[in-house]
Amino acid sequence: MPHIDFKNDFPGIRSAMAYRPETAEPMGVLAELLLRDDEGMSRADRELIGTYVSHLNDCFYCNYSHGAIACIYLGGDEELVNQVREDFTKAAISEKLKSLLNIARKVQQSGKAVLAEDIADAKTAGASDRDIHDTVLIAAAFCMFNRYVDGLATVTPTDMSSYPKRAMQIVENGYGSHVFKNKQPA
Template sequence: MPHINVDENLPGIRALMAFSPETATPMGELANALLRTNEVLSMAERELIAAHVSYLNDCFYCQQSHGAIAVCYLDGNNDLVEQVKRDYVNADIPDKLKALLAIAGSVQKGGKYVTPEQIEVARKLGATDKEIHDTVLIAAAFCMFNRYVDGLAANTPTDLASYPLRAKQIAEKGYGNHIFSSKQPVPENA
């Protein structure tokens, strides 16, 4: 049960954003800036970083949401997304992305856990300063988003079938006020 009085028909961060539209707008803009670009990192890689950090933070809502969005970008490859969340070292992804996920995992523990050695490994594998920057910023932002959702005990759907429909909307339209102002999609056979 949420710690504050929110619309219980809206899951996760959506209810919190509806509760506080004045903070929802800049948070949606930040999510779009971080996740809705293919500049240097693909949108799939960006969502994988978000899902992995959310998994490390044990934020069920965010790891499921962003994992489902990554699945949209990865042609339905849910197995890959699940492996990246839990064991990226053995996932079938490029070594550069593995190095960036290592950095993201260090950020999740605390910014000072990122080591010069991790940065050097990522650079040797072809990571640019912009890719390293964006990885650190995505990881840091998702620590905030995860703590926002879990700190207010937002409603978290346990039915995994509810996540892909919203993920498809976000993959098509991006983040923003429509995620809390539009009705939750329901499966056709529900």
């Protein structure tokens, strides 16, 4: 049961956002800018970083919501999403993305855990300054989103078939207040 009365029955972060639309608005804008951008890293890469950090933070709702979005961008390759969760070093992804997931893993622990050698490895693998910046900020943003979702004990849907439907809403319409203003996908 949620820690506070959201006065709605939306799932996960949507219930907290609907409860306080004023703070939801900039969070939606931030997610849109960081996750739906193709400069340097693809949308799939960005969602995989969000999925992996949510997995490490043990935030089921965010992990499976963003995993489902990544899966759509990857043409339905759920196996790849699972490989990233389980052991990204063995996943069929570029060396660059592996080095960025390593940085995200450190950020999840603590900002201080990111070492100069982690950055050097990413640069050797072809990551730009902007890629490194975005990776750190995406990982840090998920450390916020995950805590928001679980810190208020929002409701986690148990029907796994609902995740791809909400994911498709994001793929089609992006992040923003429509996720709690429009009817939830059946």
